[in-house]
Amino acid sequence: MTYRTPVTDADLHAYVDDQLEAGRRREVEDYLHAHAQAAARVEEYRRVNAGLRALYDPVLGEPVPAALRPARRDPRRWPRVAAVAGWLLLGGVGGWLLHPAATVVTLAEGPMQRHLVQPAAFAHRIYAAEIRHPVEVGARDEPHLVAWLSRRLHTDIKAPALDAQGYILMGGRLLPSTDRMAAQFMYERADGLRVTLYIRQGVWKNEETAFRFASRDGVGVFYWIDGPLGYALVGELDRGELSALSEAVHRQLH
């Protein structure tokens, strides 16, 4: 068998990527029939391509975070409110939907934001993306995990069960917070989406129990204070979903 021009490395890649014109494609096919080693290499390149798709195609099915969708009020620009205001704080009820500009409150460095919301969001950002070590102690050792965290936080901590909501406990870890210890529990949905529950003792004076919501860059935080502890539930979920989960957490821990 002879070829118009020798089959090169570049031909093999172009064959794998389906970028050869028909005539050349047939020649490369003939060549591969005669050369088992090259054929095996092509097969492995295909597996690489398939593997990359398997790794990243799920992103295509994820809901697009609100921050990436164009704003309605100024059709020419994407919303820049988040970047301008930093953390957006929204009131307890759905004022956001009714009148965006009016209910956006620029985040002052209030104690709850500084000691609860921001560290919780930061810890989520670090660990929820982690593939190999998302948790320090796995859910298999839940009694140990809970006992350990309770001891270190000097108060009784519980890991709420969110199975009914479709979130399975993966485990948790101990974290340094601004000035105290904090506990983080991580949960995972069947599609891989993770939420974290961040718990720490408060330095805040007014012990409010109202649920509050903050969001930035598609990551939402629902947070509240219950007795000595502050809770922040963090996830790339919209407000309604996160709110429902927060209520489930609150019901079990209160």
Next chain:
Amino acid sequence: MSGLEQQVVEHIPRLRRYARALLRGDALAADDLVQDCLERALGRMHRWRRGSDLRAWLFTIMHNLYVNQVRRAANGPRFVDWPEPDDASGAAADADIGLALRDLERALAALSPDQREIVLLVSLEGLRYQQVAAILGIPEGTVMSRLSRAREQLRAALTQGRPNTLWRVK
């Protein structure tokens, strides 16, 4: 929303997929990159030539932003390039992803930024070599040689050590 904006919006899932892979799985950093890209695109919509390939234009913008980011990171402290330990201590936690896929993911993360871009634009986006060359502003021959080297590394990661590993694709 204008028709053109609607067209841009339709590309968001692909931009996110690419950014996620490019930034080694860091979902938040990836979406930051996508947001920067969208803002820049919308701010310069007048510079897009009607009838030209909108997707290629968006990926060009993202490439430029990414290059800036890599350059900035190279000048500052480098926290992100620390290799993951090779032990299996975290194995219980990530049961949902096949071993071979994880090797592949790690090999992709270990590629140089320009190699990673080329592999992803070709393998994930299915762009033609010529388009990739235009997006990255390099000759097509350079695309081919870098693609070849990068893919060889990914192939080695998949085949070495675990020749019989079965794919466990979700």
